[in-house]
Each structure stands twice: as C-alpha cells, then as structure tokens.
Amino acid sequence: MGAQKLFSDLLPGLIEFAPEIVGEIIDGIRVSIPDYDRPQGSPYHEVIRSGVEQNVLGFVEWLADPERPLERRNEICRRLGAFEAMEGRPLAVLQSAYRIGAQLGWSRIRDLLAEREMSAAAVSALADALFGYMDEAAELSREGYDRAKGEEHEKRDAARLLLLRDLVRRPGADRAALAALHPAADWAVPDQVTLVALPADTPAVRPLLDSDLLLDLHAPEPYLLVPGPLTGRRRKMLESALAGGRAAVGLTVPAARAADSLRWARRVLALVADGVLDDGTLTLCEDHLVSVWLLADGALMDQMARRRLAFLSRAGERRRQWLADTLRAWLRTRGPAGRMSEDLGVHVQTVRYRMRVLEELLQEELTDPDNRFATETALRALWLRGRSDRTGDGTATTGP
Structure with missing residues (x-):
C-alpha cells in the first residue's frame, strides 16, 4: 500500500479515536512531567488539553490536505511557548511534552495499522510525517517562547531603568517604596550601592556585565549601578566589559544616597578627562578623596x-x-x-x-x-x- 493511500485509509480511524488519543497523551504527559500534573478542569489543565487537542486535530487535517494552512494549530503552539516563558520554566520541559505526545501518538497509529497490509516505505513515510509535524510544532513553540522572553526582558529592563533614575533623582527615597513603585523591575533595592560614571558613547560590552547591574547607557552622561560594594570580582567584570574604555567609580553609599555616589563618580571622570587623574580603565573615587574635595569648586x-x-x-x-x-x-x-x-x-x-x-x-x-x-x-x-x-x-x- 502506498503512502498517500495509507494516509487516506487511516483518516476515518484517526478521526474516530482522536478524543481517546488526546486523553492518552494528556495522561502520559501528566505522569511523566510533574510540572504539568494539575487537576482536571483547572485552568492550567485546560491549557495543556487545548494544546494537545489542537496538535492532534491539526495532524489529522494535515493528513487530509497537506496544503491546508494550520493557523489555529500554529497560534496555539506559539501561545504554549509564551505560556512556558511566563511561567518561568525552561523550554526543555515543553519540548519533552512534545516528544511524549509524538511517541504516544505513533503508538496509537501503529495499533490502527496492525491489521493492514502495507509496505515498510509507507509506514516509514507516515512516521516521518508525524514526527516532522511535531518537530514543526515544537519550533513554533520556541518562537512563542523567545518572543515572550524578549518582551518580558524589554518590560523588565524598562522598569529597571525607571527605578535607577528614581534612585539617583530622588535622594532619600525609601527602598521599599521604590521597589513597590516598580514591581516589573524584579529587582530588590539593596542596602548599599556603588555608582559608576561612563564617558559618552562608552564601548561597554553588555553581555559581559552582571545581570543584576542597573544601566542607563543612553543618558547624556551614561552610568550604571552596582549593588553593594565594588568587589574584586566586580572590578574585573567591569574592566572586561569596558573593552579598554574608561570609567570612574563613586563611593559605596546607602541606596538612598545613590545620587551622591554618582555625583562623585562623574567628578572623578571629569578629572580623568582633564588629565588630573589616571589609574587606567577604572579610577576609584576612594583613592582620590582629597583631590576630588580640593577641586570640587x-x-x-x-x-x-x-x-x-x-x-x-x-x-x-x-x-x-x-x-x-x-x-x-x-x-x-x-x-x-x-x-x-x-x-x-x-x-x-x-x-x-x-x-x-x-x-x-x-x-x-x-x-x-x-x-x-x-x-x-x-x-x-x-x-x-x-x-x-x-x-x-x-x-x-x-x-x-
């Protein structure tokens, strides 16, 4: 029996048993992946059910007409990926669910093929079709996941920028109040901070900066905030990220005095630009307190x-x-x-x-x-x- 004839002959059985196949796949996923083991009827369970159902029905529709677009299936897969991102799970969990679904689906299809005479090539073509379909679904979920992660990061970065600006523009502001004002920042305001002043158009290599730093690299006078003191490890990180550029480090101060640290750092940077101070990549205010004081006015x-x-x-x-x-x-x-x-x-x-x-x-x-x-x-x-x-x-x- 040829592949196309086999596909056509299977359709009635697949359509008839589709609800059972959906149930078996859901049960298999819940047993194998604890993150998805939620009570039936719960909103979380409905997300899983909808995803499995759309993929099973989509495969049946695709077998009937390979040229038919699968907009509904595609959208559901992207939403599943976005859902994983919002839940904070790694994409590997959803990818495991796709593999389990493909294996269980193929097991049921083999049951339907048990009493049919068919060529090995036709069976192989059907298997390739199923697993290729599921690979495509998994890739669609990756798209949704990456897009949601990107949007999530953009929102978080925007909130962190606003939080940083509030820290340096509102001296004496309460730490808890600032954190509550910018919940999307997902950043606990520390007891102490160290501000770092950067030259305009600084060549900072963003991927080399620690993820908990706050940045305002597009300000006329760029700067960043290091939570806590500038440790030896933090210093090496900054020197690497600056890629040969220059920076000035203010004093470590209580978070409510962040504006003072930034003001001193910018003063040190100006002295570096004037040739008064020169310590290499990083110039620390604490090493030049008397000079900064003498030249303050x-x-x-x-x-x-x-x-x-x-x-x-x-x-x-x-x-x-x-x-x-x-x-x-x-x-x-x-x-x-x-x-x-x-x-x-x-x-x-x-x-x-x-x-x-x-x-x-x-x-x-x-x-x-x-x-x-x-x-x-x-x-x-x-x-x-x-x-x-x-x-x-x-x-x-x-x-x-």
Whole structure:
C-alpha cells in the first residue's frame, strides 16, 4: 500500500479515536512531567488539553490536505511557548511534552495499522510525517517562547531603568517604596550601592556585565549601578566589559544616597578627562578623596589661590619657580634644611636662603596653622588642576 493511500485509509480511524488519543497523551504527559500534573478542569489543565487537542486535530487535517494552512494549530503552539516563558520554566520541559505526545501518538497509529497490509516505505513515510509535524510544532513553540522572553526582558529592563533614575533623582527615597513603585523591575533595592560614571558613547560590552547591574547607557552622561560594594570580582567584570574604555567609580553609599555616589563618580571622570587623574580603565573615587574635595569648586579655588599665593606674582619668573618649589617642599615635609635639600636637589645653604626669603614674604602665615593649611591647599589644588604649569593668577609652578 502506498503512502498517500495509507494516509487516506487511516483518516476515518484517526478521526474516530482522536478524543481517546488526546486523553492518552494528556495522561502520559501528566505522569511523566510533574510540572504539568494539575487537576482536571483547572485552568492550567485546560491549557495543556487545548494544546494537545489542537496538535492532534491539526495532524489529522494535515493528513487530509497537506496544503491546508494550520493557523489555529500554529497560534496555539506559539501561545504554549509564551505560556512556558511566563511561567518561568525552561523550554526543555515543553519540548519533552512534545516528544511524549509524538511517541504516544505513533503508538496509537501503529495499533490502527496492525491489521493492514502495507509496505515498510509507507509506514516509514507516515512516521516521518508525524514526527516532522511535531518537530514543526515544537519550533513554533520556541518562537512563542523567545518572543515572550524578549518582551518580558524589554518590560523588565524598562522598569529597571525607571527605578535607577528614581534612585539617583530622588535622594532619600525609601527602598521599599521604590521597589513597590516598580514591581516589573524584579529587582530588590539593596542596602548599599556603588555608582559608576561612563564617558559618552562608552564601548561597554553588555553581555559581559552582571545581570543584576542597573544601566542607563543612553543618558547624556551614561552610568550604571552596582549593588553593594565594588568587589574584586566586580572590578574585573567591569574592566572586561569596558573593552579598554574608561570609567570612574563613586563611593559605596546607602541606596538612598545613590545620587551622591554618582555625583562623585562623574567628578572623578571629569578629572580623568582633564588629565588630573589616571589609574587606567577604572579610577576609584576612594583613592582620590582629597583631590576630588580640593577641586570640587574650581572658581572658588582660583580665588583662594589668588589670595594665598599673591606673593608669587610679585616675584620674577625664575624666582617665582624656586619660591613655589621650596614652599611646597617645606609644607610637605616640615623637615630640616638637610631633608629639603635632598628633596629639591640643591645645597642646604640655598634652602636656608630661600626659607629666609619666604619668611620675609609670608611672615606669620608660615606659623599660623590655619594660614599654613590654606596655602598648602591652594598649592596642592593648583598642581592637581591639569597637572598644569600655571597658577590661578598666571604664575608658573611645578608639581609638588
């Protein structure tokens, strides 16, 4: 008997026994896969029943007319895949159900063939038709699963972005209240966070970033949030993901102070861009707290420098240079002339002469703790600002 003749002869029996076949497949799936063992009549059971029924009837229709479109079957299969995604199960569970259904369906078909004379080629063609049909159904479910997962991720990512922006724009916001405001984010707000500032158009490799990080890579000033402190493992992860780019890491703070961490990180990143700081791929705020503090208000620091270092502007360029070097060495070491001589690379008598000049120029400012601190701060800040060779009033200096 040929394949087409066999298919035609089988149709009446398949149509007659279709309800029984559907029941057997459902029972077989429920026994074999605990996730699908739900009470009959429950909504969950109805999803399974509908899927099995549409696939069995679809196969019968396909045998009757291979050119007939199977829109209903196709839609049901895609919905089954989407249902699995929404339930949070791996697709492998549904794929196992398809295999069980195909095996049980073929077992019943073999029963119908038991009293028929047929060629091995015809039987093989029928088996190929059944298992090919089920493979196609499984692939349709994969499409539905992937689409639902993609939509789910898009919704989750959008919710997480809103949550992140609320964290940095609403200082002091309650953690529980933020989480409740963005339930689709599926992200528990941690006790502490660390913000990381990134350059515009940063080349971050998204797949290398940990999945629990929150990102705003399309902001004019991109940034991301690391839950908790920046551990050694997290640091390596960021360095790999940045692919040679740069980033600045703020301090680890309570979640309600996320805006502070981001503000400090962005300040550090600006100092990196200006050439003031350079630690490689990642520059940590905690390694440069004094520098960040000193340069927090550039205009104010300019004014302070003009007042504290005005004496340098009255000296000639060459004298101005060694005065600044000597003053910096003394403020840094508070040491005897011999030690300053070693630091500056000049004779000890030269150091003593320079110090006498400075004492005449500054007088009590060298002995008053507050004045001394202000002068040292101004010198240090000016050196940091671009590692420049200029003071705030145009006076040439060198690094400390």
